[in-house]
Amino acid sequence: MQRTYQQLIAEFYQLVDSQIFDESVLDYRILDRHIRMLETINVVQDSAISIFDMYRKKHVFISSQFETMLGWDIEKANEQGTYYMDERLHPGDAIRLTQAGIYFMKMAYADGRRPEATAQL
Numbered sequence: 001m002q003r004t005y006q007q008l009i010a011e012f013y014q015l016v017d018s019q020i021f022d023e024s025v026l027d028y029r030i031l032d033r034h035i036r037m038l039e040t041i042n043v044v045q046d047s048a049i050s051i052f053d054m055y056r057k058k059h060v061f062i063s064s065q066f067e068t069m070l071g072w073d074i075e076k077a078n079e080q081g082t083y084y085m086d087e088r089l090h091p092g093d094a095i096r097l098t099q100a101g102i103y104f105m106k107m108a109y110a111d112g113r114r115p116e117a118t119a120q121l
Contacts, residue, residue, distance in 0.1 A: 008098040
């Protein structure tokens with residue numbers, strides 16, 4: 001049975017919500033260093049890159065290539081976050097992207113700590 005986009009999104013956020021974070025060890029300075037590196041890569045490579053923060057449940061970096069390649073308004077994307085991005089995706093692409101996100105999260109969780117997480121795409 002083919003799952004709807006809403007069902008996939010619900011599964012995606014169920015996986016995100018199942019991740020347990022220790023706020024005392026979250027160090028966002030690491031993110032700042034990674035963003036600087038990604039901005040450098042963004043200049044020399046034709047790739048649109050974003051970082052989704054599973055703790056905050058939002059995109060914390062959206063490269064300017066989204067504007068160059070797709071015509072997106074980066075200020076609005078940063079302001080509206082996932083909603084802005086999701087509204088601009090082709091419905092079929094949104095489904096495949098969400099399926100891929102679920103697949104890779106299940107793979108990451110399948111390290112013995114989460115035996116119920118099996119990777120299927």
